[in-house]
Amino acid sequence: MAQTNTILSIAALLLILINAKTNGRHGEGLKAGLKQMMRSAPLIVGALILAGMIEVLIPPEFVEGWLSKEAGLKGIILGTLGGMIMAMGPYASFPIIASILSSGAGLGTVVAIITGWCLLSLNKLPFESGFFGLKFYTYKLILSIPFSFGAGLVAHAWDMILP
Amino acid sequence: MKRSLVIISLFTVGLAAVALVVGGWSRVLEGLEVSAATALRSVFMIFLSFVIMGQIQVLLSKDVLDRWLQRFGGMKGILIGALAGGLFPGGPYIYYPFALGFTGKGLPFYIFFAFILGKNLYDFSRIPMEVAMLGSRVALVRNLVTFPIPIMAGLLSQRIFASRTLESIFLQTGERDGADQHNS
Structure with missing residues (x-):
């Protein structure tokens, strides 16, 4: 899991840098990603609870x-x-x-x-x-x-x- | 999204009721504990997944992908179509209307089909979430094994339909008019 976190962190950082260098829209990208995360949060929480129930059933x-x-x-x-x-x-x-x-x-x-x-x-x-x-x-x-x-x-x- | 939430909620309540009947409150709590443990394990990875998704969305505009798809044909067109599909940002409300926008522009069906299957199977912005939830081995095998599918489907469609377009094969007159209006 630590390895996955590292790979994802590097990928995120690289993409932020590429956007900052090429189009300057890295802030916009961060906002878009976080907005999407907030919108999806209820669904993710619901799915995690459902997944837990499936696993024990x-x-x-x-x-x-x-x-x-x-x-x-x-x-x-x-x-x-x-x-x-x-x-x-x-x-x-x-x-x-x-x-x-x-x-x-x-x-x-x-x-x-x-x-x-x-x-x-x-x-x-x-x-x-x-x-x-x-x-x-x-x-x-x-x-x-x-x-x-x-x-x-x-x-x-x-x-x-x-x- | 709302529909998915309703479906998930209904299933969750239903399964929680089953857990209660089958194993009592202890089984329900066990399920919730599993959920909480998974959530704790994945919360940072989920956060990073969305950061990556947002960056890909601003890096690749629809115009860039539109230009790629119009420029190439044959095997190169299929490969570009499939990769453009994988890179295309956004959900079904964005990419299906975008794909419909190709009607009337002479894009061969086989490239169009590779694009749709590329979006379905590659969707690169989904990979971080896949890795976060299923682990890197499963995600790697899944992506490697399914990588050839959009290309094979494109080649097969090229063999069946040659360079015919989506509208000349599948869309009825009424649907074609709708697509034309969509383009105008």
């Missing part, structure tokens, strides 16, 4: 049988579908996915959940069908399901080779 046998590394294909299929129905933004989704991960879910399952959520989450349906047509959404859906599944499989293989 998921039965260990379910995780072991359906989501763990040993669950293999089952976990990847379930992960893709789970990602699809997670109709929320990143501030809400990541804490929930983190709770599933810390319950013992395998890497393949978690990658399938994130990929399924990124590409197919139901909250994209009204935007994509509304802006680009239902046919576009269907085309994207047809392509995205095998992609999510494939990403889960590759991550699962990664986990088996480099645990």
Whole structure:
């Protein structure tokens, strides 16, 4: 965690410096980021509480049988579908996915959940069908399901080779 | 955002009720303790994530990304499209109307599609949050494994639709008119 904090701090500092040197808008960026954080705070708090509840409620046998590394294909299929129905933004989704991960879910399952959520989450349906047509959404859906599944499989293989 | 908050609140109340029935108040408190521990562990990382997000937003303007997308074609166009999608700041209320703005400008569908999938999968401003919540190993594997997807989807779309545009493939006449009005 200390390593992650260091990397993020360096990235933040570098970006502030780049903006200060190139366009002088670093202050504006800080304000925009903090404003976004304040706006998202209730959602983050809510998601963290929900994630805590999920973590203490998921039965260990379910995780072991359906989501763990040993669950293999089952976990990847379930992960893709789970990602699809997670109709929320990143501030809400990541804490929930983190709770599933810390319950013992395998890497393949978690990658399938994130990929399924990124590409197919139901909250994209009204935007994509509304802006680009239902046919576009269907085309994207047809392509995205095998992609999510494939990403889960590759991550699962990664986990088996480099645990 | 409001809708997400309502969904989260409903699920939280529902699961807290389940925890109460299944394990009594001690299970509910256990859940809250897990939440508090995660919050304490992640609060600084979440703060840094938003600082990074804000800086990326001012570094890359919509005009810069618009110019990138119009300039290239073929494999280079797909790669630029996917990366521009990942770099594009803001949520769905910003990037979907921006993407719709390409209708009528002759942008091939395969670049447009790479842009949308790049936004969905790369979204570079989301990475700090992903690292903060899931750890660097999961975030690294996830990003490496999904990196080729927008490029493969772009190449596949190029093979299927050649250089046809979004409006010539998917948008009905009415939707096309709407898109034209959006551009004017």
